[in-house]
Amino acid sequence: MNDALRAGVSARLELHIAAKQYVAASGARHEVLREIVLSLGEGEVAAILGPSGCGKTTLLRIVAGLDTDFDGSVTLAGKGRSHPPKMGMVFQEPRLLPWRTVEQNLLLAAPGASAAAIDRLLADFGLSSHARHFPGELSLGLARRVALARAFAVEPDILLLDEPFASLDARLAGSLRHELAKLVSRNRATTLLVTHDVDDATELADRIFLLSQRPARIIGIVPIETPRSLRSPERLAAIGRDVIARGVGPER
Amino acid sequence: MLRLASLALFLVIWLVGTFALGERKLPGPPAVAATIVAEARSGALFANVGITLVRVVLAFVLAMAIGSALGLLMGRNRVADRLGDPWLVVLLNLPALVIIVLAYVWLGLTEVAAVAAVAVNKLPNTIVTVREGARALDRGLDEMGRVFAFSRWKKLRHIVLPQLAPYLAAAMRLGVSLIWKIVLVVELIGRPNGVGFEIGTAFQLFDMPRILAYSCTFVLIMLAIETLLVQPLERRASRWRLRTA
Ligand SMILES: Nc1ncnc2c1ncn2[C@@H]1O[C@H](COP(=O)(O)OP(=O)(O)OP(=O)(O)O)[C@@H](O)[C@H]1O
Ligand SMILES: [Mg+2]
Numbered sequence: 001m002n003d004a005l006r007a008g009v010s011a012r013l014e015l016h017i018a019a020k021q022y023v024a025a026s027g028a029r030h031e032v033l034r035e036i037v038l039s040l041g042e043g044e045v046a047a048i049l050g051p052s053g054c055g056k057t058t059l060l061r062i063v064a065g066l067d068t069d070f071d072g073s074v075t076l077a078g079k080g081r082s083h084p085p086k087m088g089m090v091f092q093e094p095r096l097l098p099w100r101t102v103e104q105n106l107l108l109a110a111p112g113a114s115a116a117a118i119d120r121l122l123a124d125f126g127l128s129s130h131a132r133h134f135p136g137e138l139s140l141g142l143a144r145r146v147a148l149a150r151a152f153a154v155e156p157d158i159l160l161l162d163e164p165f166a167s168l169d170a171r172l173a174g175s176l177r178h179e180l181a182k183l184v185s186r187n188r189a190t191t192l193l194v195t196h197d198v199d200d201a202t203e204l205a206d207r208i209f210l211l212s213q214r215p216a217r218i219i220g221i222v223p224i225e226t227p228r229s230l231r232s233p234e235r236l237a238a239i240g241r242d243v244i245a246r247g248v249g250p251e252r
Numbered sequence: 253m254l255r256l257a258s259l260a261l262f263l264v265i266w267l268v269g270t271f272a273l274g275e276r277k278l279p280g281p282p283a284v285a286a287t288i289v290a291e292a293r294s295g296a297l298f299a300n301v302g303i304t305l306v307r308v309v310l311a312f313v314l315a316m317a318i319g320s321a322l323g324l325l326m327g328r329n330r331v332a333d334r335l336g337d338p339w340l341v342v343l344l345n346l347p348a349l350v351i352i353v354l355a356y357v358w359l360g361l362t363e364v365a366a367v368a369a370v371a372v373n374k375l376p377n378t379i380v381t382v383r384e385g386a387r388a389l390d391r392g393l394d395e396m397g398r399v400f401a402f403s404r405w406k407k408l409r410h411i412v413l414p415q416l417a418p419y420l421a422a423a424m425r426l427g428v429s430l431i432w433k434i435v436l437v438v439e440l441i442g443r444p445n446g447v448g449f450e451i452g453t454a455f456q457l458f459d460m461p462r463i464l465a466y467s468c469t470f471v472l473i474m475l476a477i478e479t480l481l482v483q484p485l486e487r488r489a490s491r492w493r494l495r496t497a
Contacts, residue, residue: 066395087399095396099414099492108410109400134492154400 012085012190013040013158015063018071019215020055031215032058033070038209038218043188045228047201049243050211056194057092059216060162063192064089076158088156088189090164094143096135102146103131110153121149124179141168145176152183159189165200177203181228202239203231210246220246279461287465296450301469304446307363307435311370312427318371319378320420324412326379327386336379343376348434352441361442373434378423385419386412417489425482432474 020033032055040046050056061067063074064087076085088109096105106118122128125145135143148164164180165173181204184191195201201208202224210220222243226235263281270280279287291297326333326340352369359365389412397407413420439448447466454462 061395064395064399066398087401089396089399091392091396093392095392097393097410097414100410108402108406136492150400160399 012042012044012077013038013063013192014073014075015039016072016074017059017062020058020062020067020070020072022058033062034215034217036072036216036218040190040192042190045184045191045193045204045206047205047208048192048194048211049198049201049208050194050196050216051213052196054211054214054216056196056211056216057162060089060160060192060194063158064160085157086154087158087160088151088154089160090144090147090151090162092162092166094135094140094147096143096146096150098135101132101134102127102138105135105146106150106153109150110155113153113155118153121153124183125149125176141172144168148176148180152187155187156189159184159187159191161191161193161195163195163197163200164193165197166195173197173199180204185228198240198243199236202236202243204228208243210243222246277460279464283461284464284468287461288469291462291465297466297469300445300447300450300466301473304435304439304448304470305473307367307370307439307446308428308431310367311374311435312424312431314367314371315374315378315427315431316420316424319375319423320382320416322375323379323382324386324416327383327389333383340376340379343372344380348373348437352434352438356442363443366438366443369438370431370434374427374430377426377430381419381423381426382416385416389415414489421482421486421489428474428477428482432470 015036015038017033017036019031019035021029021031023029036059038046048056048059058067062070063076065074076087096102097108100108102122103118106121107113110118119128119131122131125148127142127145127149130138130142130146135146138146144164151159151161161180165176168176177200184204191204193200193204206224208222208224209218210222211217212219222239224231224239231239266278266281270278275283288297322336326336351372355365355369355372359368393411393415394407397411402411435446436448436451439446440452443449447470450466451463454460454466
């Protein structure tokens with residue numbers, strides 16, 4: 001890790017991807033990401049908005065340290081400078097342990113969490129009656145909520161979210177977004193959300209980074225001054241129009 | 253109850269066989285039962301079955317432990333897989349008898365040689381089965397464990413082993429049957445006691461009731477282990493699956 005960056009300003013997440021390429025089975029290389037630079041302060045929520053297949057999951061995996069095969073650097077800092085940052089992540093698929101109950105899934109990720117904290121999280125996501133169920137007994141919507149609850153259970157310094165509401169119906173996505181907004185504000189976790197859904201970005205983010213088609217570059221940054229809790233439907237619509245005007249279609 | 257019916261059918265076939273071949277070649281169930289009782293009274297039955305069981309358990313534990321570790325390593329690591337594969341092919345195709353004879357020649361006619369020979373016979377098949385399981389491990393769950401900073405032990409216990417459970421169960425099931433078969437040969441060749449040794453002596457004397465007495469006792473124990481140990485364990489390991497079905 002880069003200590004100069006860590007000791008610098010109060011940035012919690014510094015990302016610089018000069019280039020990221022995949023080598024296809026045929027041996028051909030194709031570039032997925034190019035010149036992605038971003039820096040997030042403590043508690044800041046950034047949304048990365050880009051079309052399907054542009055490289056959002058790739059970007060998030062790089063930040064999570066799951067993919068180290070790229071040109072550039074990632075620097076993460078926890079709240080206490082000496083401690084490694086605690087990370088919470090919601091993958092594009094729920095990725096729960098099918099052989100452990102909902103409650104056990106949370107506790108395994110967050111062994112330090114108190115029973116009360118777990119119960120509260122389960123209640124926040126409407127999962128109280130499912131604590132003893134196995135993931136195979138849950139609908140996709142419920143499983144996604146468990147994945148969200150698990151990410152919050154670790155009380156993360158860095159929170160990474162990969163299209164957490166994809167393929168949920170609009171009403172459920174809306175209410176979960178609302179829940180997430182509350183929790184993000186409460187936790188003060190530095191959050192990176194990748195999505196192709198404009199609503200996700202406008203409702204949750206402090207700053208929206210717009211990505212181009214592959215190879216993805218940042219083609220625009222939209223800061224949102226209005227605090228999350230004060231964003232009216234009209235305000236959200238206006239931000240959404242602004243975002244779309246900058247070249248990103250409202251894909252679903 | 254179907255199991256009981258099929259057991260009854262077996263006894264009927266046995267009786268018919270006795271009638272066709274004569275008591276000398278195939279003694280009937282009463283004669284065999286009487287021999288079992290006699291051998292049990294003298295204590296020989298328990299001593300021989302006991303020592304054989306000890307050998308079975310030792311060889312089984314050894315082969316499962318080493319085989320699972322190597323299989324996991326080979327399934328997860330390309331270099332280990334490349335290095336180990338030729339050895340595996342040789343071991344898989346080496347006749348049991350060759351391994352047994354070599355073990356006795358190199359380690360002497362000892363208990364260690366006997367158990368080692370049985371374990372080595374079982375080893376490659378455990379490795380192959382567990383390697384298959386390790387290759388099929390879900391990479392997504394692996395990444396989940398890394399992001400949430402699971403310790404090595406936690407990964408093994410909560411991510412890897414549950415996925416390997418069906419493969420381990422298959423390896424155990426196959427392993428037990430393979431080991432039963434080989435242990436008797438090992439005893440026949442180089443041990444002064446055990447079920448294999450007894451059957452060997454009885455064969456030289458053409459003592460059919462004794463051969464069958466030991467065989468039947470052995471089969472009964474095997475069935476008991478299968479129903480009382482292996483099957484409940486399997487059911488326990490797949491509890492989460494049953495609930496979803
Ligand atoms: N392991 C890989 N090997 C080769 N190419 C890959 C690999 N993973 C992803 N890609 C390619 O990289 C590009 C970006 O993939 P990525 O999954 O990051 O996109 P995404 O923006 O998350 O897409 P979606 O919106 O569908 O989730 C895709 O074109 C994909 O085909
Ligand atoms: Mg993706």
